[in-house]
Amino acid sequence: MTTLLTTTETADALAGLPGWELDGPSLVRTAQAPSFPAAIALVTRVGEVAEGMDHHPDIDIRWCTLTFRCATHSEGGITALDVRLAAEISALLAAG
Protein backbone atom coordinates (compact mmCIF):
# COMPACT_ATOMS: atom_id res chain seq x y z
CA MET A 1 0.00 0.00 0.00
CA THR A 2 2.94 2.31 0.57
CA THR A 3 4.91 1.73 -2.60
CA LEU A 4 5.51 4.77 -4.82
CA LEU A 5 3.08 5.13 -7.71
CA THR A 6 4.41 5.19 -11.25
CA THR A 7 3.99 8.29 -13.41
CA THR A 8 1.12 6.61 -15.23
CA GLU A 9 -0.54 5.49 -12.01
CA THR A 10 -0.28 9.03 -10.65
CA ALA A 11 -1.78 10.51 -13.82
CA ASP A 12 -4.61 7.99 -13.70
CA ALA A 13 -5.26 8.84 -10.04
CA LEU A 14 -5.32 12.57 -10.77
CA ALA A 15 -7.91 11.99 -13.49
CA GLY A 16 -10.24 10.89 -10.71
CA LEU A 17 -9.33 13.77 -8.39
CA PRO A 18 -10.81 16.98 -9.84
CA GLY A 19 -9.16 20.08 -8.36
CA TRP A 20 -5.95 18.27 -7.48
CA GLU A 21 -2.64 18.78 -9.26
CA LEU A 22 0.78 17.17 -9.23
CA ASP A 23 3.42 19.42 -7.64
CA GLY A 24 6.75 17.64 -7.57
CA PRO A 25 6.41 14.70 -5.18
CA SER A 26 2.96 15.77 -3.93
CA LEU A 27 -0.73 15.96 -4.79
CA VAL A 28 -1.90 19.52 -4.11
CA ARG A 29 -5.32 21.17 -3.90
CA THR A 30 -6.37 24.67 -2.86
CA ALA A 31 -9.89 25.47 -1.66
CA GLN A 32 -11.74 28.53 -0.41
CA ALA A 33 -13.81 28.33 2.77
CA PRO A 34 -16.69 30.81 3.32
CA SER A 35 -15.10 32.10 6.52
CA PHE A 36 -12.08 31.60 8.74
CA PRO A 37 -14.07 29.63 11.33
CA ALA A 38 -15.38 27.43 8.51
CA ALA A 39 -11.83 26.90 7.29
CA ILE A 40 -10.70 25.82 10.75
CA ALA A 41 -13.71 23.52 11.14
CA LEU A 42 -12.86 21.88 7.81
CA VAL A 43 -9.23 21.45 8.83
CA THR A 44 -10.45 19.79 12.02
CA ARG A 45 -12.51 17.31 10.01
CA VAL A 46 -9.56 16.60 7.73
CA GLY A 47 -7.44 16.05 10.81
CA GLU A 48 -9.88 13.47 12.14
CA VAL A 49 -9.79 11.55 8.85
CA ALA A 50 -6.02 11.78 8.70
CA GLU A 51 -5.69 10.46 12.23
CA GLY A 52 -7.99 7.59 11.35
CA MET A 53 -5.81 6.74 8.35
CA ASP A 54 -2.56 7.47 10.20
CA HIS A 55 -1.67 9.42 7.08
CA HIS A 56 -1.50 13.19 7.25
CA PRO A 57 -1.56 16.01 4.72
CA ASP A 58 0.49 19.16 4.93
CA ILE A 59 -2.02 21.97 5.44
CA ASP A 60 -1.49 25.66 4.71
CA ILE A 61 -4.11 27.98 6.21
CA ARG A 62 -4.28 31.60 4.96
CA TRP A 63 -7.52 33.18 6.26
CA CYS A 64 -10.15 31.41 4.07
CA THR A 65 -7.70 29.77 1.66
CA LEU A 66 -6.68 26.20 2.43
CA THR A 67 -3.99 24.30 0.62
CA PHE A 68 -3.68 20.55 1.14
CA ARG A 69 -0.54 18.70 0.11
CA CYS A 70 -0.46 14.92 0.15
CA ALA A 71 2.71 12.86 -0.10
CA THR A 72 4.04 9.86 1.75
CA HIS A 73 6.93 11.35 3.68
CA SER A 74 8.48 7.96 4.46
CA GLU A 75 8.62 7.15 0.72
CA GLY A 76 9.41 10.64 -0.55
CA GLY A 77 6.57 10.68 -3.00
CA ILE A 78 3.04 9.67 -3.86
CA THR A 79 1.52 6.35 -2.81
CA ALA A 80 -1.99 4.94 -2.82
CA LEU A 81 -2.41 6.36 0.68
CA ASP A 82 -2.09 9.86 -0.72
CA VAL A 83 -4.66 9.18 -3.41
CA ARG A 84 -7.08 7.88 -0.79
CA LEU A 85 -6.43 10.83 1.51
CA ALA A 86 -6.95 13.29 -1.35
CA ALA A 87 -10.27 11.65 -2.17
CA GLU A 88 -11.30 11.88 1.47
CA ILE A 89 -10.37 15.58 1.58
CA SER A 90 -12.34 16.20 -1.63
CA ALA A 91 -15.37 14.53 -0.07
CA LEU A 92 -15.12 16.77 3.01
CA LEU A 93 -14.75 19.84 0.79
CA ALA A 94 -17.84 18.83 -1.19
CA ALA A 95 -19.82 18.33 2.01
CA GLY A 96 -18.94 21.88 3.09
Ligand SMILES: C[C@H](O)[C@H](O)[C@H]1CNC2=NC(N)=NC(=O)C2=N1
Ligand atom coordinates in the same frame (compact mmCIF):
# COMPACT_ATOMS: atom_id res chain seq x y z
C1 LIG B 1 4.38 6.27 12.72
C2 LIG B 1 3.34 6.81 11.74
O1 LIG B 1 2.56 5.73 11.25
C3 LIG B 1 4.06 7.41 10.52
O2 LIG B 1 4.94 8.43 10.96
C4 LIG B 1 3.07 8.02 9.52
C5 LIG B 1 2.29 9.19 10.08
N1 LIG B 1 1.63 9.96 9.01
C6 LIG B 1 2.21 10.07 7.79
N2 LIG B 1 1.74 10.92 6.87
C7 LIG B 1 2.34 11.08 5.69
N3 LIG B 1 1.85 11.94 4.78
N4 LIG B 1 3.43 10.39 5.38
C8 LIG B 1 3.98 9.49 6.21
O3 LIG B 1 5.01 8.86 5.87
C9 LIG B 1 3.35 9.27 7.48
N5 LIG B 1 3.81 8.37 8.35
